[in-house]
Amino acid sequence: MDTKMVIANLLHRPARTIISILAVGLEVGMVLLVVGMTTGMLNETSKRIEGVGADILVQPPGSSFLLGVTNAPMPIKIGDLLGQRVPHVLHVVPVLVMFNVSGGVNLVFGINLEQFKEVTGGFAYHAGGPFTGPNDILVDDLYARGNHLSVGKTVNLFNRSFRVAGIVEHGKGARLFIPLVTAEELSGTQDKASIFFVKCTDPGYIDDVVDGIRQVLPKYEVRSIPEYTSLYTSNNLPALDSFIAAMISVALGIGFLVIFLSMYTTITERTREIGILKSLGASKTYIMEVILREAGILCLVGILAGEAGTVVVRRLFETYFPTLYILLTPQWELYAALLAVAGALLGAAYPALRAASLDPVDALAYE
Amino acid sequence: MEPIIFTSGLKKTFRIGKVDVPALRGVDLVVQEGEFAGIVGPSGCGKSTLLHVLGGLTPPTSGKVLVDGNDFSSMSDGDRTRFRRHKIGFVFQRFNLLPTLTARNNIAIAQHIQGNGFNPHRFQAIVEMLGIQDKLNHKPYALSGGEQQRVAIARAVICEPKILLADEPTGNLDSENSQIALNMLRGLNRSFRQTILMITHNPDAAAVADRVLRMRDGRMLLD
Ligand SMILES: Nc1ncnc2c1ncn2[C@@H]1O[C@H](COP(=O)(O)OP(=O)(O)OP(=O)(O)O)[C@@H](O)[C@H]1O
Ligand SMILES: [Mg+2]
Numbered sequence: 001m002d003t004k005m006v007i008a009n010l011l012h013r014p015a016r017t018i019i020s021i022l023a024v025g026l027e028v029g030m031v032l033l034v035v036g037m038t039t040g041m042l043n044e045t046s047k048r049i050e051g052v053g054a055d056i057l058v059q060p061p062g063s064s065f066l067l068g069v070t071n072a073p074m075p076i077k078i079g080d081l082l083g084q085r086v087p088h089v090l091h092v093v094p095v096l097v098m099f100n101v102s103g104g105v106n107l108v109f110g111i112n113l114e115q116f117k118e119v120t121g122g123f124a125y126h127a128g129g130p131f132t133g134p135n136d137i138l139v140d141d142l143y144a145r146g147n148h149l150s151v152g153k154t155v156n157l158f159n160r161s162f163r164v165a166g167i168v169e170h171g172k173g174a175r176l177f178i179p180l181v182t183a184e185e186l187s188g189t190q191d192k193a194s195i196f197f198v199k200c201t202d203p204g205y206i207d208d209v210v211d212g213i214r215q216v217l218p219k220y221e222v223r224s225i226p227e228y229t230s231l232y233t234s235n236n237l238p239a240l241d242s243f244i245a246a247m248i249s250v251a252l253g254i255g256f257l258v259i260f261l262s263m264y265t266t267i268t269e270r271t272r273e274i275g276i277l278k279s280l281g282a283s284k285t286y287i288m289e290v291i292l293r294e295a296g297i298l299c300l301v302g303i304l305a306g307e308a309g310t311v312v313v314r315r316l317f318e319t320y321f322p323t324l325y326i327l328l329t330p331q332w333e334l335y336a337a338l339l340a341v342a343g344a345l346l347g348a349a350y351p352a353l354r355a356a357s358l359d360p361v362d363a364l365a366y367e
Numbered sequence: 368m369e370p371i372i373f374t375s376g377l378k379k380t381f382r383i384g385k386v387d388v389p390a391l392r393g394v395d396l397v398v399q400e401g402e403f404a405g406i407v408g409p410s411g412c413g414k415s416t417l418l419h420v421l422g423g424l425t426p427p428t429s430g431k432v433l434v435d436g437n438d439f440s441s442m443s444d445g446d447r448t449r450f451r452r453h454k455i456g457f458v459f460q461r462f463n464l465l466p467t468l469t470a471r472n473n474i475a476i477a478q479h480i481q482g483n484g485f486n487p488h489r490f491q492a493i494v495e496m497l498g499i500q501d502k503l504n505h506k507p508y509a510l511s512g513g514e515q516q517r518v519a520i521a522r523a524v525i526c527e528p529k530i531l532l533a534d535e536p537t538g539n540l541d542s543e544n545s546q547i548a549l550n551m552l553r554g555l556n557r558s559f560r561q562t563i564l565m566i567t568h569n570p571d572a573a574a575v576a577d578r579v580l581r582m583r584d585g586r587m588l589l590d
Binding site: 002004005008009011012272273275276277278279280281282283284286359360361364 | 466476
């Protein structure tokens with residue numbers, strides 16, 4: 001019965017109802033997109049590192065786990081040393097990681113194709129083929145799709161024009177690959193690498209090899225790939241964590257304010273109706289329930305709109321920005337919904353209390 | 368027999384800023400169960416205020432008020448709400464229907480608030496008596512004033528209140544519809560022994576009542 005009244009009231013003010021629903025949807029969508037994009041990006045990056053096929057990653061002392069953030073490369077000779085000194089090491093592959101920020105943030109791997117093939121098993125080419133000169137570049141299929149690239153086209157990186165030599169299947173470390181010598185030249189170093197990918201003779205030896213490398217290179221960051229990729233969570237990135245928290249707060253604030261305003265307007269507009277309910281003997285709880293239920297319905301429909309909207313946005317991203325991956329998890333879909341409910345409850349609480357405590361005679365006399 | 372309404376020295380004073388406005392200055396009133404009493408008096412003499420106090424919408428400032436055995440001096444806000452829910456039905460000059468609900472739901476919501484659920488027999492009987500069977504699916508804006516007031520009367524009595532309090536129920540109606548509404552009230556009083564206290568400015572309306580109480584300056588005038 002009171003649900004009928006609540007729905008009738010919502011339908012009575014369609015514009016306000018729609019705006020409130022959109023605001024809650026925006027709140028939910030914002031949370032899901034911010035979290036989905038950041039975790040999606042981290043997830044996807046860590047998957048690509050896994051996809052290289054190495055067992056162990058070695059970084060110079062004091063490096064951030066984020067590739068390309070610190071750029072104090074180590075001599076490639078160290079790699080040879082590892083191969084000689086540490087038992088069960090099959091291959092050591094140097095990569096000079098560069099960080100390209102023009103036109104999106106991208107890791108660029110400076111690699112020696114033959115060596116890189118030793119751990120990865122080689123690229124699967126969608127089109128074109130390996131580097132033929134120092135200014136050749138390989139891009140992965142998603143980057144190519146997102147940037148409308150095909151073999152023979154030009155890509156500008158680090159103030160240099162590269163010719164797309166090949167388009168490779170994504171998932172092997174970076175999206176962009178240039179010859180190691182070119183990367184060295186661009187970063188003004190020689191025979192240096194920022195990471196080593198290490199492949200063991202047998203996966204059973206991974207722990208032994210990690211220990212062995214640590215003995216040879218005491219201060220270096222040496223991690224098995226699973227250990228390394230487990231670092232890819234926002235918890236390990238305080239700035240990102242704060243960014244997510246800030247965005248969630250903003251989203252919560254939007255939901256709270258809009259529901260507050262909407263319900264506040266509602267009770268002001270319906271003061272006399274509240275008086276009528278009171279004259280019929282409706283208790284404070286009854287009145288509060290009516291208001292909270294109205295906010296609840298707005299919130300529920302808003303949550304559905306937000307979650308549906310996010311799925312649509314993700315589809316659009318997949319089509320137009322294939323390199324930006326949005327990860328939607330049921331867990332965060334639930335969190336976003338709970339957050340919206342919390343915002344709506346907070347927003348509706350004061351209007352509900354205010355409505356409940358209206359003086360019935362004054363309310364009935366309200367014009 | 369114990370009267371259903373008994374007040375003695377009932378006072379109600381409003382405070383506007385720093386000024387006290389005495390609306391009721393000591394009302395002594397006795398109404399027996401099953402009575403149809405009219406209240407008349409000049410504008411501002413406190414008629415509505417008296418009805419609001421008796422219906423538990425607002426507490427008395429002082430004096431004794433006993434309604435169906437409930438002593439208002441010891442009742443909290445919540446107690447008065449519960450009392451109103453179970454024992455009082457209001458009819459207003461402005462009809463006061465909920466604009467977004469159909470006539471049917473306007474009546475049903477009173478039963479819902481009372482919490483005893485929908486009673487189809489009572490509903491049918493009241494609706495037929497008030498002649499609003501055909502209007503049940505209409506919203507208030509699609510009803511004439513007379514129809515709206517009949518729906519409001521149905522809503523007021525659907526839960527079988529002990530007392531029906533009507534504040535100028537014919538004040539917004541033309542004479543024909545006034546007569547219909549008054550006949551309905553009369554009928555309710557006759558067939559269900561419904562106790563009714565009705566404020567009116569209308570001499571025809573006053574004539575329908577068993578007894579007419581006169582008020583002036585916040586007091587009852589003795590006949
Ligand atoms: N909520 C209030 N606050 C302050 N003063 C009030 C309030 N309600 C009523 N009054 C005052 O109390 C007095 C009695 O008012 P009331 O509405 O009971 O008169 P009434 O007899 O019903 O008049 P009318 O015939 O015009 O409806 C008036 O002087 C009025 O101004
Ligand atoms: Mg009045």
